[in-house]
Amino acid sequence: MRAARLIKMVLLLQSRPSMTAAELARELEVSERTVTRDAQALSEAGVPVYADRGRVGGYRLVGGYRTRLTGLHRSEAEALFLSGVPGALREMGLEDAASAAQLKVSAALLPSLRDASRTAAQRFHLDAPNWFKEPKTPVLLPAVADAVWDDRRVTARYRRGEDEVVRELEPYGLVLKAGVWYLCARVAGGGSFRVYRIDRFTAVDAGGERFEREPEFDLPAFWEERAEQFARSILRARVVVRLSPDGVRRLPYTLDSLSAREALADADAPDEDGWVTVALPVESEEVAHTQLTALGPEVEVLAPESLRERFAGEALRLAGLYHRRDGV
Secondary structure, eight states: OHHHHHHHHHHHHHHSSOBOHHHHHHHHTSOHHHHHHHHHHHHHTTOOEEEEOSTTOEEEEOTTOOOOBTTOOHHHHHHHHHSSOHHHHHHTTOHHHHHHHHHHHHHHBOGGGTTHHHHHHHHOOOOOSOTTOOOOOOTTHHHHHHHHHHTEEEEEEEEETTEEEEEEEEEEEEEEETTEEEEEEEETTTOOEEEEEGGGEEEEEEEEEEOOOOTTOOHHHHHHHHHHHHHHHTOOEEEEEEEOHHHHHHGGGTSOHHHHHHHHHTOOOOOTTSOEEEEEEESOHHHHHHHHHTTGGGEEEEESHHHHHHHHHHHHHHHHHHHHHHTO
16 A cells, blocks of 8 residues: 555656645545655655755655556556547547557566556457447547647637537537537637537638636536536426336436436325326427337326327227237
8 A cells, every 4th residue: 555655656756847745644544644745755765755845845755767657457457548538539530640659658667567558458348339320530639639638719600500600619528428529618818618519610720829728627527517407407308107116127227317316306296006207308308208108108298288198099009909919
């Protein structure tokens, strides 16, 4: 445990000019006193850790000291090679840079770990696009990706309905969701953060002007929040249904899983037959019909009456089809 912490401390100091005891304590999840003891242990082991005294002091490595990645276990080395997404890197125009980085990492590993990239590739592959959809890489993705990496403002023209809109954007991050690329960007001049589908961009002009990135911006958290907002925003209708025990089990796989689970959590207790009545938020009556049809006889629509009548009519048609086949 301590050996792993000491290695992490060296790597932290190797990646930054200097760090205070408080910063190291936060990163290592230990006390500042433990940081002091670990720094002393590293120094005694021959690692040139130097402590700057004073209010603005801290710890740093001297003499250009660098460490080889000899502290990695095999599972850690394999996980390192899983951190890239080859298809996504290729689409962003970063395949060559990623390949060069992997070669450098491989060269720094112990000889016994240099097959980590091959063993990882044998065991894991990410196929991001949905089934039955031909993935298309947006033509302007490499230009947008360059601006994201360089923190450069862009003038983007994109389709919004039947019109085209021009915006000055500060591109913060890229997200690949089910084969579709999105840009999370801030409207230049202190505007709000928004999400744009890159395949709707018709032109992107990245000038030389850079923007000051907000250090607190958290791309995964931002995306999770916006994705949830979007999912909820399209659920504008509501239907009331009865579900059998099997219908309850299958519902999260048929509708939006978050909405389904929330609806089930608010449901009344099961009746004497084990059926549960729930109110479900749905995108529309048409979409609800398509989704609930997958549950077959495990669901009964109670409201709205128009949807109930639609299911009743289809049930009669199905019964007629099967009765004719059986000669009844």
